[in-house]
Each structure stands twice: as C-alpha cells, then as structure tokens.
Amino acid sequence: xxxxxxxxxxxSIVEYAPRYENWIGGDWVRPAKGRYFENPTPVTxxxxxxxxxxxxxxxxxxxxxxxxxxxxxxxxxTAERSLVLNRIADRMEANLEKLAVAEAWENGKxxxxxxxxxxxxxxxxxxxxxxxxxxxxxxxxxxxxxTVAYHFQEPLGVVGQxxxxxxxxxxxxxxxxxxxxxxxxxxxxxxxxxxxxxLVLMDLVADLLxxxxxxxxxxxxxxxxxxxxxxxxxxxxxxxxxxxxxxxxMQYASExxxxxxxxxxxxxxxxxxxxVAAAEDAFYDKSLEGFAMFALNxxxxxxxxxxxxxxxxVYDSFLGDALERVGRIxxxxxxxxETMLGAQASNDQLEKILSYIDIxxxxxxxxxxxxxxxxxxxxxxxxxxxAPTVFQGNNAMRVFQEExxxxxxxxxxxxxxxxxxxxxxxxLYGLGAGxxxxxxxxxxxxxxDIQAGRVWVNNxxxxxxxxxxxxxxxxxxxxxxxxxxxxxYQQTKNLLVSxxxxxxxxx
Amino acid sequence: xxxxxxxxxxxxxxxxAVTDDAAALLxxxxxxxxxxxxxxxxxxxxGSSPMCYPDGEFRVGGADIHLGDLDIGxxxxxxxWMSRSQFELWSHTHLTIDVVDGRGSGFSLEAPTxxxxxxxxxxxxxxxxxxx
Numbered sequence: 070x071x072x073x074x075x076x077x078x079x080x081s082i083v084e085y086a087p088r089y090e091n092w093i094g095g096d097w098v099r100p101a102k103g104r105y106f107e108n109p110t111p112v113t114x115x116x117x118x119x120x121x122x123x124x125x126x127x128x129x130x131x132x133x134x135x136x137x138x139x140x141x142x143x144x145x146x147t148a149e150r151s152l153v154l155n156r157i158a159d160r161m162e163a164n165l166e167k168l169a170v171a172e173a174w175e176n177g178k179x180x181x182x183x184x185x186x187x188x189x190x191x192x193x194x195x196x197x198x199x200x201x202x203x204x205x206x207x208x209x210x211x212x213x214x215x216t217v218a219y220h221f222q223e224p225l226g227v228v229g230q231x232x233x234x235x236x237x238x239x240x241x242x243x244x245x246x247x248x249x250x251x252x253x254x255x256x257x258x259x260x261x262x263x264x265x266x267x268l269v270l271m272d273l274v275a276d277l278l279x280x281x282x283x284x285x286x287x288x289x290x291x292x293x294x295x296x297x298x299x300x301x302x303x304x305x306x307x308x309x310x311x312x313x314x315x316x317x318x319m320q321y322a323s324e325x326x327x328x329x330x331x332x333x334x335x336x337x338x339x340x341x342x343x344x345v346a347a348a349e350d351a352f353y354d355k356s357l358e359g360f361a362m363f364a365l366n367x368x369x370x371x372x373x374x375x376x377x378x379x380x381x382x383v384y385d386s387f388l389g390d391a392l393e394r395v396g397r398i399x400x401x402x403x404x405x406x407e408t409m410l411g412a413q414a415s416n417d418q419l420e421k422i423l424s425y426i427d428i429x430x431x432x433x434x435x436x437x438x439x440x441x442x443x444x445x446x447x448x449x450x451x452x453x454x455x456a457p458t459v460f461q462g463n464n465a466m467r468v469f470q471e472e473x474x475x476x477x478x479x480x481x482x483x484x485x486x487x488x489x490x491x492x493x494x495x496x497l498y499g500l501g502a503g504x505x506x507x508x509x510x511x512x513x514x515x516x517x518d519i520q521a522g523r524v525w526v527n528n529x530x531x532x533x534x535x536x537x538x539x540x541x542x543x544x545x546x547x548x549x550x551x552x553x554x555x556x557x558y559q560q561t562k563n564l565l566v567s568x569x570x571x572x573x574x575x576x
Numbered sequence: 577x578x579x580x581x582x583x584x585x586x587x588x589x590x591x592x593a594v595t596d597d598a599a600a601l602l603x604x605x606x607x608x609x610x611x612x613x614x615x616x617x618x619x620x621x622x623g624s625s626p627m628c629y630p631d632g633e634f635r636v637g638g639a640d641i642h643l644g645d646l647d648i649g650x651x652x653x654x655x656x657w658m659s660r661s662q663f664e665l666w667s668h669t670h671l672t673i674d675v676v677d678g679r680g681s682g683f684s685l686e687a688p689t690x691x692x693x694x695x696x697x698x699x700x701x702x703x704x705x706x707x708x
Contacts, residue, residue, distance in 0.1 A: 106688075122688070233621045234681060260621075260681045290683035298683075312659065313617035313627045313634070314682040320635050334620025371620040417678025417692035421624060428669065428697040467697070470665045472623050497618065497661050543619065543661070 073170045073180055073404040075110075077117055083167040085118045085174075085265060091127050091287060092271045094134035095280025100288075101126035108265050111177030111412040112403050114451030120264040123288030125296035131256045131284035132302045135227040138281030139254035143224040147202045150250060154199035157274045158192045164273055165189070168266070172238050173403045175266040177412030177453065178366050180404050190532055191242040194550075197534035198250035201552040215569035222559040224252030225304035229297045231290075231318075232267070233309040234260035234414050235369040235474075241267050243549050244307050245283065251558035256284045256303070258294050262415045290314070301325050305558065308332070309371070312543055330547030330557050332371060332540060334472045335500030338493035339363075339374035339529065340483075340515065342506035346383040353390075355527070356505045360391040362529045363478035364398055364410050364457045369418070371544075372501030374529055376469055377480045378492055384482045388461075392438055398457050401445060410476060412452040419453040422475030425468060426458060434462030434479065464492050472498070486511065490518045499541030503529045522548070589700075589707045591670060592644040592656045598675040598693060599648040602628070605685050606650060614673065615640075616658040616666075616695065617682065626673050626693045627684040631655070646673065669697040670704070 074080040088105060090097040100121040107116045121127070142150075161168060168191075169183035178187070210218040230244040237259060248255050259267045264287040271285055286293055298306050299321035308318050309332040322329045345356045363374050379387050403411030413419045419442065426440050439458030444450050460468055460479040469479045483489040493502060502521040506512050516524045522539045525531065532538065537551035547557050594602070606612055611631040617623050627634070634657075636642075641663040645653035656673070658666065678692040686693055700708065 235621060261679050261687060262681060289687040290681055291685050292688060294681075295683050310621045310682060311617040311619040311623035311625070312662075313615045314622075315619070317627075317629075317634055317683060332620070334618075334623050369621075415678050415680075417625075417676055417680050417694065420676040420678065420692075420694055424694060424696055425624070431697075431699050465665075467665065467669065472619055474621065474623065497665070 071406045072402065075112070075404060076171065076174050081170070083171045083269065085171070085269065087118060089118060089120045089265060089268045089287070091121045091123055091131070092268060092283075092285040093127070093131045094137070094284065095275065095278070098127070098130065100124070101130070106261070110174050111414050111453045112174060113448045114416070114453070117174065118265050120287045123286040123293040125292075127286050127288070128256065128293060128296040128300065131286045132227060132300060134281035134284050135254035135256050136302065138279055139224070139226050142254055142279060142282050143226070143252040145252065147205070150252065151199040151203050153277055154195045154246060154250060156277045158195035158199070160274050160277060161188065161192045161195070161270070165192070168238065168270065170404065171266045171269045173411065175263050176234065176237055177403055177414050179408045179411045181406050181408065182366060184406070186532075187236055187239045190534070191239045194242045194246045194534050198246040201555065202250040205552070205555065212565075215567055217566050217568070219564040219566065221562040221564070222251070222555070223562050225558060225560055227254045227256065227303060228305045228307065228558065229300065229303040230255055230257045231294055231298065231306070231308045231310070232257060232259045234262035235366060235371075237263035237266050238270060240309055241270075247554040248558045249282065251555050253558055254282050256286060256297060258286055258288065258297055261287070261289050295321070299324070303327065305329065307557075315545065328557065330549070331545040332500075332547070332549065333543060333545040334371045335498035335521070335540065335544050336376060336470060336472055336496045337372050337374050337501035337503065337521065338376045338378055338496070338519070339503035340378045340489050340493055340505065341380065341387060342489070342508070342511055343380040343382045344507045345505045346387055347507060352507065357391055357394045359503060359505055359529045360478075361394050361398065364395070364476045365530050367411060367413050367455070368476040369414060369474050370530070372523065372530070373472070373474070374501070374503050375473060375478050376464070377478050378483050378489055379480065380489070381482050381484050388480060392459060395438060395457050395459060400443065400454065400456070402449060410457060412454050413475060414453070416453055418474065419455065422455050422473055422477065425471070425473045425475070425477065429460050429462070429466065429468035429479070432462070432466045432468070434460040434466050434468055437461055437480070439476070464495055470496060486515070490515060494520050497542060498544045500544035501525065589704045590644060592646065593670070593672045594646040594648065595672060595674045598673050599646070601675050601686060601689065601691060602646070602648045602654060603650060604689075606648075609685055611652050612654045612685070614654060614656040616656070616662065618659070618662050622680045622682045624695065625680050625682065625684070626656070626695055627682055628686055628693055629683070630685070643671070668700055668705070670700055672696045
C-alpha cells in the first residue's frame with residue numbers, strides 16, 4: 070500500500086503550476102481578456118491552480134496557429150507522424166506515475182485506476198494509432214482497361230475537440246491520437262472541471278510535437294466551446310458529453326456543413342442470466358465483480374453498468390452476494406493505492422447525484438445500500454464523496470432511465486430471455502451493455518439482440534484499443550478506439566485517371 | 577393523457593418551476609445575454625442538467641416538448657424545453673430549476689459564474705396527475 074503525497078505537498082511526484090496559460094502555437098499564451106478561473110481538486114475541495122479563461126479571441130489565435138501548422142504536418146510521411154506518436158507514448162510511459170497522480174488530483178478518481186487503466190490505455194492508444202497509420206492503404210479500382218480510380222486518404226486540416234471531465238487525459242488521447250495520426254492539427258478544449266492535467270501532459274511532450282499541431286484553449290463552454298464548435302475554420306468537431314450540447318454542436322456543424330462525431334452517454338444494462346450461479350467458482354466471483362463495476366471511476370463513465378438485470382430464479386442469492394461485494398469497496402483518499410472509490414469530479418456533480426437519489430426514493434425505489442453523501446473526515450471533509458448505492462425498483466423509474474453519473478446502480482429482475490432483452494433495450498440510449506452467462510448460445514443471441522454499440526460478454530469496463538467504441542440510438546455518432554476512427558479524421562481523394570490516348574468522341 | 581402542445585401556451589398543470597435563487601441568477605444572466613431559454617439535457621457527463629441559452633440559440637423542433645415558461649419577474653418569461661423522447665420518461669414528475677455552486681460543462685450560460693442550474697424533481701400529486 071502507498072499513499073502518494075498530494076500535489077503541492079513535500080515529496081509529491083507531480084507539481085501543478087500555480088497558474089496555466091493557454092497552449093497555443095507551441096507556447097504558453099496569456100488569454101486575450103487576461104482572465105483566469107480557479108480549479109479545485111475534488112479530493113478536498115481546495116483550489117490548487119488557476120487556468121486561463123479563454124474566449125473567442127483565444128480560439129481564433131489557436132486556429133491561426135493550427136492552420137499555420139496543418140499544411141506541413143499533413144504532408145509529413147506516416148513514418149514521421151508515427152514516430153512522433155510513439156515518442157509521446159514513450160514519454161508518457163516514463164512519467165506514468167506522475168500523470169496518474171496528476172489525474173487523480175484533478176478528477177478525484179482513485180490513483181490505482183489511473184495507474185492501471187487511464188494512463189496505460191492512453192499510452193497504448195498513441196502506439197495503436199502510430200501503428201495503424203503505417204498500415205493504412207488507399208484503394209485503387211480498375212474501372213476499365215484504360216481507366217483507374219485511385220483513392221487516397223487526406224487529412225481534413227484543422228479539427229476541434231471538446232473533451233469531457235471523467236477521463237480528462239484518456240478521452241483527450243482517444244481524440245488526439247487518431248486526429249494526429251491522420252495528419253490533422255487540433256484545437257482542443259478541455260472540460261472546465263478538469264482543465265489542468267492535459268496541460269501537464271502538454272508540458273511533458275512539448276518538445277516532441279511541431280508548434281501549432283496541438284493547441285489547448287481552456288475556458289467555459291459558452292465562452293470558448295461555442296466559438297470553437299461554431300467556427301467556420303474548423304473542419305470537424307468531436308465531442309463527448311450530453312445530448313443537448315450534442316444537438317447544439319450538430320446544429321453549429323450544420324451551419325458550416327462539417328461532420329461531427331458525438332459520444333453522448335448511455336444507461337447501460339448489465340444482465341446476469343441464472344446460470345452464472347450454477348457453481349460458486351471463479352466465474353461466479355468474476356460476475357460479482359462485474360456487478361460492482363458500476364463503482365468504477367465513481368460511476369462517472371458513459372458506459373457505467375447502472376442497470377443490473379438479474380434473472381428471477383437466482384435474484385435473491387445473487388443480489389445478496391453482490392451486495393456483500395459492494396460492501397467490500399474501499400472508499401477514501403484517491404491518492405491511496407488501496408482506495409477503490411474516490412471523489413465525484415465536482416460539487417454540482419455531487420448535487421446532481423444526490424438529487425437523483427432523492428427522486429429514486431420518491432418514486433419508490435428501495436435503497437439496499439448507500440444512498441448518501443459521505444464525510445470522510447479531516448482534509449477530505451471538503452471533498453465530494455458519495456457512498457456506493459444500490460437501488461431496487463423497476464425499469465420505468467427515472468433512476469433506471471437517466472444517466473446519474475455516480476456510483477449508483479438500479480437493480481431489477483427479469484423472468485426469461487425475452488423479458489431481459491425487452492428491458493435492456495427499453496432505454497433512449499445504446500452505448501454499452503454487459504452479458505453474463507455460461508451458455509454460448511445465450512450470449513451470442515443476446516449480444517446480437519441488444520441495441521448497443523459495445524456489448525461486453527463475461528467482462529465489463531475493458532477498453533483496449535482496436536475494439537470499436539460508440540453508440541446506437543441517442544448515444545451518439547461515430548466509433549472511437551479503433552482504426553475506423555481514422556475515417557472520421559480523413560477525407561477521400563479520388564484520382565480518376567485515363568491511360569487512353571483516344572478522345573471520348575462527344576465534341 | 578393528451579400530448580402537450582409544442583407551442584408556447586402554458587399547460588393547465590404546472591410542470592416546471594424555478595427557485596428564487598435560480599430566478600435571481602437568470603435575471604443576472606439576462607442583463608448580459610438578453611432573453612433566455614432552457615433545454616433539459618440527458619446522457620453522459622452533464623446530462624440531466626438544464627442548459628440555459630440565449631432564447632433561440634438552441635433550435636427546438638418537432639422532437640421537443642415545451643414544458644412551460646418560468647416567470648422570473650422580467651418582461652418576458654423563460655421557456656423550458658425537453659426532447660419528446662425524454663419527456664415520455666419524465667412526464668410523471670414535476671421539475672424545479674434550482675442552482676448550486678459548481679461548474680458544469682456544456683455551453684450553458686451560467687457556468688462562468690461558478691454556479692450551476694440543477695433540476696430537482698418530485699412526483700406529480702394525484703390531483704395533478706388527474707388533470708394531465
């Protein structure tokens with residue numbers, strides 16, 4: 070066990086600067102209006118740095134820098150770009166602990182998750198796109214004996230990316246790696262709740278990227294996000310967040326006739342068929358862990374398995390064992406490597422979760438465990454902690470239909486296969502789903518019948534590169550985390566070439 | 577239950593209200609941004625938050641339901657909208673727009689003030705439900 074010293078304390082592995090400017094054109098640039106906003110850590114609620122409060126002027130400056138860099142970056146060979154991405158990955162790997170502690174302090178997540186998942190996945194993501202861009206090939210088609218259609222992938226130019234606060238570094242890298250591999254320059258706006266860890270990363274890799282290829286403008290959505298998303302100099306916008314902002318981004322994109330990719334969340338079902346309990350073996354134990362996965366990252370995951378559906382015949386015994394597993398979740402200081410459940414990312418997020426727990430109770434859902442804010446004492450008293458919460462109810466309740474984005478799971482029973490699939494698909498969203506069964510035919514049929522972009526079978530919350538991730542229904546547009554994301558950052562150039570000396574004979 | 581109109585007529589039963597604190601913040605935002613509107617979000621991250629925009633900034637359409645208009649003591653009221661599909665799941669609850677300290681993302685106008693609009697919900701009473 071280890072407890073990392075908090076940034077700002079003696080012996081901390083990572084130091085945040087007291088103030089961060091915007092990162093534009095390979096340099097730290099003061100915000101045009103000279104304003105900054107305070108950034109608290111959710112671990113204690115204390116302010117630990119302040120960050121540029123960017124506005125439209127700063128976005129324009131970043132776009133100038135990006136357009137200055139894009140032509141030459143887009144002409145680099147794939148070998149050169151691949152090397153840059155690999156060097157970034159190597160630099161991150163050499164600083165893995167530092168980045169993990171920075172991320173835990175910024176977001177409130179347990180450092181053990183950042184060490185085991187967020188940062189290693191981000192590193193691997195750069196390596197993955199460094200690899201696939203080398204292997205990408207255009208197509209050529211023989212139209213007739215003298216005519217050939219060549220297809221080349223070309224970068225879009227400059228793209229805008231708006232990053233969520235739940236995995237500030239990993240989600241930034243999910244968007245940066247394919248965009249850069251494809252040869253684009255980027256203007257990126259982090260979430261205002263988590264503006265700083267991405268700047269620690271920029272500082273770390275500044276010498277590896279040509280100036281202007283990646284630009285980071287911080288600020289609030291209305292002041293900096295909109296000027297980026299609505300900007301006619303942006304060729305594509307990528308966004309992860311919620312549905313209303315997703316629609317607004319599409320609306321702006323329609324004005325500029327540009328494409329968007331959107332990842333807008335879900336209300337993911339986690340289905341436990343009765344045969345999981347056929348034996349009390351390692352697989353059964355794994356399925357109980359699968360139930361407890363709602364607490365990963367404090368439930369602040371778009372694919373949080375926040376609806377657990379358990380088959381009637383094993384409902385009571387499975388739920389009893391699952392609650393026992395939930396009771397063993399260690400909640401505490403996110404910088405303690407033993408801690409499994411940390412702090413919610415912001416005060417308003419905490420308030421929102423508590424308001425959902427309230428409406429859940431009012432609708433008659435039964436709280437089986439948790440259901441309250443926790444005061445962890447000492448310095449952590451000012452942090453935003455919620456006890457892991459298990460509701461029991463039915464799928465029509467709002468706690469079964471809306472993404473709470475907290476460590477809250479709502480449990481219901483199902484009678485048979487058809488009932489399970491009907492309930493699982495009775496949602497506006499379709500991002501993730503979990504299936505637990507020992508029967509191959511059941512998991513194959515259910516996996517195909519569930520309307521979601523990612524169905525985990527006998528596992529959950531695994532995000533390896535090369536497994537496409539994206540939503541059905543209202544969960545969004547596009548597939549990240551896979552080489553197919555390159556398509557969203559490239560356009561196709563067709564050269565239609567005639568090798569004939571003969572006129573067409575029309576004029 | 578009859579489908580609520582998509583025009584801006586107040587429904588007979590109030591579906592949405594605003595706290596005094598939230599109304600005060602709306603008046604403040606109105607000074608800078610002019611007439612305002614809300615669209616209730618769903619989904620990831622700041623989903624389930626009411627998003628406040630200059631009136632007309634967010635294009636509502638056939639996919640949306642007009643829940644009501646908030647009286648904030650100004651010349652015009654503040655219309656509140658929600659997507660029709662989401663409304664089907666929320667229609668049995670009465671909503672109150674409140675405000676808390678915090679920093680939501682999205683493009684909602686209040687974020688730079690360090691405060692965040694928040695939805696509080698209660699079940700419709702039997703009497704209200706009958707009138708719907």
